[in-house]
Amino acid sequence: ESFLTRLRLTEPHLRSFLHVSDTVLAQANELDEKIKRNEDVGPLAGVLVGVKDNICTSEMPSTGGSRILEGYRPPFDATAVRKIKEQGGIVVGKTNLDEFGMGSTTEGSAFQVTANPWDISRVPGGSSGGSAAAVSARQCVVSLGSDTGGSVRQPASFCGVVGLKPTYGRVSRFGLMAYASSLDVIGCFGSSVTDAGILLHAISGHDRLDATSSKQEVPEFTSQFASTSLLESKPLNGLRVGLIRETVEDGVDTGVVSAIRGAASHLEELGCSLSEVSLPSFSLGLPAYYILASSESSSNLSRYDGVRYGNQAAADELNALYGDSRAKGFGHEVKMRILMGTYALSAGYYDAYYKRAQQVRTIIRKSFKAALDEHDILISPAAPSAAYKIGEKKNDPLAMYAGDVMTVNVNLAGLPALVLPCGFVEGGSAGLPVGLQMIGAPFDEEKLLRVGHVFE
Ligand code: GLN
Secondary structure, rough: HHHHHHHHHHHHHHHEEEEEEEHHHHHHHHHHHHHHHHHOOOOOOOEEEEOOEEEEEOOOOOOOHHHOOOOOOOOOHHHHHHHHHOOEEEEEEOOOOOHHHHHOOOOOOOOOOOOEEOOOOOOOOOHHHHHHHHHOOOOEEEEEEEEOOOOOOHHHHHOOOOOOOEEOOEOOOOEEOOOOOOEEEEEEEOOOOHHHHHEEEEEEEOOOOOOOOOOOOOOOOOOOHHHHOOOOOOOOOOOOOEEHHHOOOOOOOOHHHHHHHHHHHHHHHHEEEEEEEEOOHHHHHHHHHHHHHHHHHHHHHHOOOOOOOOOOOOOOHHHHHHHHHHHHOOOOOHHHHHHHHHOOOOHOHHHHHHHHHHHHHHHHHHHHHHHHHHHHHEEEEEEOOOEEEEEOOOOOHHHHHHHHOOOOHHHHHHHOOEEEEEEOOOOOOOEEEEEEEOOOOOOOHHHHHHHHHHHH
């Protein structure tokens, strides 16, 4: 009840939800009855979970933030949602996003703009801005987002919450609306590292409905937390931390750099050995990402043709029916991405763009592997600035894309990363949060969470 009250009071200012369930209390009461009867209710019993609206839910609409799916109700739950429900979690509603996950501010939703709870004149980040704002404002306990190029980590940073992008394959993508399938992952938001770790455990594991989901064993991510004494003077003794040099150079907000350097010193105080590591290919990630993500999206989004999926425009001829349905259903940014992707994939340009970007992806993957052979974790800012004003970058897509520089490489390499608040910069009435990004080796979320837990 307290969460629902909070949601009712804050939602008119924040607009984080596209849909709120009207059965939350009934589900909670049902769990109470089960508890009275001594029945098993599962580890997430009564935990209110927000779900990004590009993740399918059978009992609620799932629009992906797009007009083309307005009113769509999937006949199934995404695997991550099914697992949450089976473990007693209650889906409180569907959170706002940039259309199909394409954007970094949540201004690209076809329906509404979400505000940052720290300063409602600012963006919450994106594309999972609704999920980040909802946890930040305590409208729900934890939430699911998706991260193709940073969409969990950058909004976590902007909203001062914990954001966890799992290793590619750790969580089933079944029921996640595909944006760029080789990069997409479902990720977790929480107000603590423990909460994010518990949610990750709940949704992880192999799923025969997603051929890319991994058979890797799922550890109890948070089980070692209790054995690490936070009172020990050097609880992280021996841990090798590499600060990525290219992420604290010119072009990054000075307040952000000093918060990250402060966090790095704190890790040293906790016993880590700290060194700077250079990844010369770091800046190649952004152009490679935007070519690959747009290319994959141009293919994935072809399913929204008004016939197989999506709202259908009135037309008396088949090509006009496809054309009008897509012209009316998709927003500007989505159309731009489809055009860029189609261009990059077309005969004559394929070698120069798509193939080249794949080659760059391999170089990036190798350079991260080499750096992670020498270090347990790599650290960087989660974004080059704190949250900016609504409207500030709306008409400047390149400036918005540039803001993803800290996060896209991690998706290109398929690695896990944890973002957690590590300081503030001036702005708003109470300062604006800055997020520290910790990057780990594939399937080593456990280490990231353990370090994050000691650090937080
Ligand atoms: N901002 C990036 C993009 O627009 C990342 C989005 C995401 O991770 N879904 O593609």
